[in-house]
Amino acid sequence: xxxxxxxxxxxxxxxxxxxxxxxxxxxxxxxxxxxxxxxxxxxxxxxxxxxxxxxxxxxxxxxxxxxxxxxxxxxxxxxxxxxxxxxxxxxxxxxxxxxxxxxxxxxxxxxxxxxxxxxxxxxxxxxxxxxxxxxxxxxxxxxxxxxxxxxxxxxxxxxxxx
Numbered sequence: 001x002x003x004x005x006x007x008x009x010x011x012x013x014x015x016x017x018x019x020x021x022x023x024x025x026x027x028x029x030x031x032x033x034x035x036x037x038x039x040x041x042x043x044x045x046x047x048x049x050x051x052x053x054x055x056x057x058x059x060x061x062x063x064x065x066x067x068x069x070x071x072x073x074x075x076x077x078x079x080x081x082x083x084x085x086x087x088x089x090x091x092x093x094x095x096x097x098x099x100x101x102x103x104x105x106x107x108x109x110x111x112x113x114x115x116x117x118x119x120x121x122x123x124x125x126x127x128x129x130x131x132x133x134x135x136x137x138x139x140x141x142x143x144x145x146x147x148x149x150x151x152x153x154x155x156x157x158x159x160x161x162x
Contacts, residue, residue: 013066020062047127096153103146
């Protein structure tokens, strides 16, 4: 059962990371098209900056679950690398607990802001892009990160190769 959950987490995280990579490609295409429009046609897009900023933020949030699932996040392991056994396990669980607490509070607050955004149909100022899809994606990604952190707290700490 644990193996199936691990596999599902990795595949879900990879899917979100693929969306994040697609956002980077979209930023490149949008900026390239904006440059072409500005210098060849003298008619720049008015949405380039806002859309690129939103896509960049989405990239960060959408790749977070994969970073956690693959144990690629930055960790301070000065103490945990020097101890073993039960103390190492305790430090792992405490660290994951901090992650889960932060991500849970963040997801909850993001959900409230997303709900407000959807209720008022909020849009960006210049190009009037709908903010709801971006907010929903980022909120879901942080909630997935919280779930991954909680699941990993139940698993053994990763081998740091010491």
